Amino acid sequence: xxxxxxxxxxxxxxxxxxxxxxxxxxxxxxxxxxxxxxxxxxxxxxxxxxxxxxxxxxxxxxxxxxxxxxxxxxxxxxxxxxxxxxxxxxxxxxxxxxxxxxxxxxxxxxxxxxxxxxxxxxxxxxxxxxxxxxxxxxxxxxxxxxxxxxxxxxxxxxxxxxxxxxxxxxxxxxxxxxxxxxxxxxxxxxxxxxxxxxxxxxxxxxxxxxxxxxxxxxxxxxxxxxxxxxxxxxxxxxxxxxxxxxxxxxxxxxxxxxxxxxxxxxxxxxxxxxxxxxxxxxxxxxxxxxxxxxxxxxxxxxxxxxxxxxxxxxxxxxxxxxxxxxxxxxxxxxxxxxxxxxxxxxxxxxxxxxxxxxxxxxxxxxxxxxxxxxxxxxxxx
Numbered sequence: 001x002x003x004x005x006x007x008x009x010x011x012x013x014x015x016x017x018x019x020x021x022x023x024x025x026x027x028x029x030x031x032x033x034x035x036x037x038x039x040x041x042x043x044x045x046x047x048x049x050x051x052x053x054x055x056x057x058x059x060x061x062x063x064x065x066x067x068x069x070x071x072x073x074x075x076x077x078x079x080x081x082x083x084x085x086x087x088x089x090x091x092x093x094x095x096x097x098x099x100x101x102x103x104x105x106x107x108x109x110x111x112x113x114x115x116x117x118x119x120x121x122x123x124x125x126x127x128x129x130x131x132x133x134x135x136x137x138x139x140x141x142x143x144x145x146x147x148x149x150x151x152x153x154x155x156x157x158x159x160x161x162x163x164x165x166x167x168x169x170x171x172x173x174x175x176x177x178x179x180x181x182x183x184x185x186x187x188x189x190x191x192x193x194x195x196x197x198x199x200x201x202x203x204x205x206x207x208x209x210x211x212x213x214x215x216x217x218x219x220x221x222x223x224x225x226x227x228x229x230x231x232x233x234x235x236x237x238x239x240x241x242x243x244x245x246x247x248x249x250x251x252x253x254x255x256x257x258x259x260x261x262x263x264x265x266x267x268x269x270x271x272x273x274x275x276x277x278x279x280x281x282x283x284x285x286x287x288x289x290x291x292x293x294x295x296x297x298x299x300x301x302x303x304x305x306x307x308x309x310x311x312x313x314x315x316x317x318x319x320x321x322x323x324x325x326x327x328x329x330x331x332x333x334x335x336x337x338x339x340x341x342x343x344x345x346x347x348x349x350x351x352x353x354x355x356x357x358x359x360x361x362x363x364x365x366x367x368x369x370x371x372x373x374x375x376x377x378x379x380x381x
Contacts (some may be wrong), residue, residue, distance in 0.1 A: 002310040004289075008101070009154055013181065013295055015047065017054055017137075019378070024343045024367060029092055029093075029203065030228040030229075030232070031228060032088070032091075032092040032234075033085060033088045033089045033092055033142070034085075034232075035090070035229065036088050036346050037077075037084050037088065037135050037322075038076065038330065040077055040084075041053075041077065041078075041179070041328050041329060042327075044075075044076075044077040044078060045072055045325075045327040045328055045329025045335055046329060046335055046337060046338070047068040047070070047074035047077065048065065048074040048078075048327040048337075048338065049074055049326060049327065049329075049335065049336070049337025049338035049339070050074075050337050051067070051070050051071060051074050051342055052326055052337065052338075052340050053283065053337055053340050054070075054351050055067070056340065056341075063088070063325040064071070067251075069235045073123050074327070075152060078109060078110075078136050078238070078239075078327060078328070079089060079136060080104075080135070081133045081135075081136050081137070081138065081235075081239075082104040082107055082108060082134060082138075082141040083101050083104040084137070084138070085104070085138065085141050085142065085145075085295060086100040086101045086103060086104035086141050086144075087100065087101055089141065089142050089145035089146070090145050090231050091150065091339075092145075093133055093145055093146050093148075093149035094149050095145060095148045095152050096148075096152060096168075096169065096172070097106055097148030097174050097250075099143075099148060099152070099176070100144065100145050100148050101146065102173055102177075103141070103144050103180055104141050104176055104179070106180070107134035107137075107140065107141070107178045107180065107181075107185060108134060108135055110201070113133075113135070115131070116129075116131040116132055116134070117131065117133050118131055119325065123179075124181065124182075124188030126184070127178065127182050128183075129181045129182055129185075129186075129312065130186040130187040131265055132185055132186055133189070134189070135239075136238065136297075137188065137192060137236075137239055138187065138192065138232060138236055138239065138256060138281075139186075139187075139188035139189075139192050140180065140187075140188030140189060140233050140238070141180075141188075142184045142188070143180075143188055144176060144179075144184045144185075144186065146175045147171055147176065147179060147180075147184065150209065151171075151172055151175060151176060152168060154174065155167075155168050156168045156170050158349065160299060162317075167208055169352070174380070176348060182271075186333040192236045192239065192240055193240055195231075195233050195236055196236055196240040196241050199233055199237065199246070201280060201343070203245055203315035205321075206319075207245070207319035207320065207322065208316045208319040208320050210315075211249045211312075211314075211315035211316045211317070211319025211320070212247040212312045212313075212316045212317050212319070213248065213312075213315075214230070214250050214315055214316065215249055215250055215253050215311035215312045215313070215314055215315020215316070215318070216253075216308045216309070216311050216312030217308070218230070218250040218311055219232070219256070219257060219289065219293060219304070219307050219308065219311060220304070220308065221299075222290070222293060223293065223298065224287065226328050228358030230246055230250065230270075233246060234246040234325075234328055235328050238325070238326075238327060240311065242326075243324040243325060243326055244324060244325045244328065245319075245323070245324050245325075246320045247325040247328070247329070247331055247338070247339075248321070248323040248324065248325060248331075248343075248347055248350070249315045249318050249319060250311065250315065250331070251314070251318060251331030251339075251350065251351050251354075251356075252311050252313070252314020252315050252317070252318060252346070252350045252353060252354025253289060253307065253308075253310070253311025253315065253331065253354060254284060254289050254330075254351075254354075255285065255310075255314070255351040255352075255354045255355040255358075256276045256306075256307045256308075256309075256310030256314065256354040256355060257280070257284040257289040257292040257293060257297060257307055257358070258280075258281045258282075258285050258292065258293065258302040258355055258356035259307075259310055259311070259354065259355035259356060259357070259358035259362070260297050260306050260307045260358045260359065260361075260362045261280040261281045261292040261297065261303075261361035262277070262279075262281045262282060263303070263306075263358075263359045263360075263362035263363045264277050264296050264297070264300060264303055264360055264362060264369055265277030265278055265281065266363070266370035267362075267363070268369040268370045269369075269370055270370045270371075272370075273370055274275065274372065276291075276295055276296070277292075277295075277296055279291060280292035280295055280296050284365050285332065285333050286332045286334060287330040287331060287332025287333075287334070288315050288332075292304070299367070299369065299371060300351045300367050302362075302365045302366075302367040303358075303362045303367070304364070305318050305328075305365075306357075306358045306359075306361035306365060307366050308356065309357055309361055309363070310353070310354040310356070310357035310358030310359075311354055311360065312323070312360070313353050313354060313357045314350040314351055314352075314354025314357070315350070315354075315356075316354045317346060317350035317353050318346070318347055318350040320346065321343030321344075321345075321347050321349075321350065322340070322341070322342055322343040323339050323341075323343035323344060323346065323347035323350075324341065324343070325338045326338055326339075326341055331351070336348070
């Protein structure tokens with residue numbers, strides 16, 4: 001009996017690393033696809049937010065050519081997002097990035113888009129293709145990129161070297177384009193709509209509770225890279241619904257990292273660690289929490305609990321405000337324009353609450369504010 005139990009425990013122990021490695025692989029894939037364009041998304045989001053403010057204040061008319069050009073600058077990345085994701089996803093999956101971009105181009109081709117946007121089912125060589133809108137979409141092109149990578153390897157391995165140079169992309173464009181329009185496009189669009197509607201249903205039940213949960217768990221999710229799941233849903237919400245509330249709900253947790261790092265900076269006696277904490281505060285205010293998370297709050301443990309409390313408190317305020325983002329961008333001091341509209345004032349209050357609660361709790365909690373290795377380094381100076 002004891003031997004059986006020990007064997008079962010041994011088997012469980014052997015399974016855990018493989019499970020973890022699979023999770024790590026998924027996280028790595030998602031990060032590799034989205035990280036290269038995050039800064040571009042933030043920049044475009046800021047432009048879009050500033051344009052919304054300009055229209056709201058009457059500085060720009062929606063009927064003017066100035067608005068037309070400015071909107072093209074702000075919206076082009078989001079409209080053609082499948083093409084950018086096609087390139088980064090193909091590189092990650094090991095496919096030809098340019099072939100995958102062509103597949104994205106098929107989804108966004110003006111003449112075809114007009115027909116598909118009507119929602120009617122059309123046919124290609126007798127194959128039924130369901131109508132759907134693919135601009136700003138995320139999931140269809142990711143499915144297509146993975147399929148193309150597999151297809152390219154299979155085709156290339158079976159063709160002689162003299163033919164594979166042009167026949168491989170020819171076959172991949174024809175087969176990949178057909179399969180994407182027939183299967184991946186409709187499936188991705190359906191899943192995307194389901195995610196958006198599903199999240200919206202949860203949010204409508206209790207925006208405040210949703211804000212509490214998302215605000216409290218977001219930073220721990222960053223540790224394991226799980227926050228990318230929320231990022232994808234957020235991008236999908238903007239594409240499907242035209243706006244997103246997730247960004248508003250976890251914005252406070254980002255500023256909470258800054259509040260906790262500031263408190264640790266005031267509590268530590270190490271000059272060198274003070275500079276580390278100070279830099280982490282500035283980074284968090286500008287939407288980059290990794291320096292604060294991995295350099296300050298996580299190693300000190302209790303400050304991370306304060307961050308979760310601050311994020312949850314601020315998330316509740318954001319949920320109560322009903323604030324929404326009109327475009328995707330990492331919440332920071334520079335991207336507030338994307339939240340301009342209903343609930344904007346309370347949205348600002350929510351991040352201040354997150355910062356203040358995290359700061360106050362970190363100041364009150366008892367913990368070793370200076371890492372041992374930093375103390376040793378300082379003593380040698």
